[in-house]
Amino acid sequence: MALATGLALPATVLPLPCATAAPAAEVRHDHSTVRLLDGGVIDGRRLAGIAIFLADGWKTYWKVPGDSGMPPSFDFSRSRNLKRATVLWPAPARFADPELGETIGYKKEVVFPVIVEPADPARPVHLRVVMDYALCSDICIPAQAALARTLPPAGETVAPTPEAALIARYLARVPRADGKGPQVARAYVRPGKGRPELVLHLKGEGLDEKTDILVEGPVIAAFCHPRHLGPQKDGTVAYALPVDGIGKPDDLKGADLTLTILAGETRVERRLRLE
DSSP, rough: OOOOOSSSOOBOOOOOOOOOSBBBBBOOOSSSSEEEEEEEEEEEEEEEEHHHHHHTOOEEEEEEEESSOOOOOOOTTBBEEEEEEEEOOOEEEEEEEETTTEEEESSEEEEEOOOOOOTTTSSOOEEEEEEEEEEEEEEEEEEEEEEEEOOOTTSOOOOOOOHHHHHHHHHHSBBBOOOOSOOEEEEEEESSSSSEEEEEEEEEEEEETEEEEEOOOTTTTOOOEEEEEEEEETTTTTEEEEESSSSGGGGTOOOEEEEEEEEEEEEEEEEEOOO
């Protein structure tokens, strides 16, 4: 599994749509619609959301796209009264394609919640974002959406809206990084059949053969679908992930990894350093 930084290998690649029109809260393309949503205040945080609605048979990508594809990128630099915008990533799914290989992303729709930190909380935030993304079916299309929305000050009372409810639904799908859920008890890289493999020993409820583990690590390495090794004598559940892009286990010594563990409805993020 080779991590792709460019676009996939389709039979046809269409050109990037023109994005010179004035930013609006919604942009429509042939196979996708993108909207900038106002999420109000959820759990004390001022939120927006970037929603992509996809035509049937089309998908877009997670931050690590898999064998092919391009992750979305977000540019908020033209916003006003914005101190910081933090994009959150809902848990994705894996897709197998005979031409594109194994990819990681979303079908039908996805909403990326955005934590909005205003420079002056008493004033509105004029949020502007340019998003570059890709969507694939039997062809792959690079796309761009320039979006704008004025968000009222966080202190203003705003009645709940369908937009806020949609953002909240996807916020619940963002992997949690607290102490709840499965934990990593042990991690190491060992020689495998033809290529090294990352072995993870996890502790927690709900871990089984359907558990998926997505790995972000050094750009030289791509981590494949986990193989379930089953319960171990120490009470953990073990998984092995083949690693492409490296020649020997020591090539990942000292590497920092971020794991997204998907066990049923449980979604957690864990960070570790390989010794």
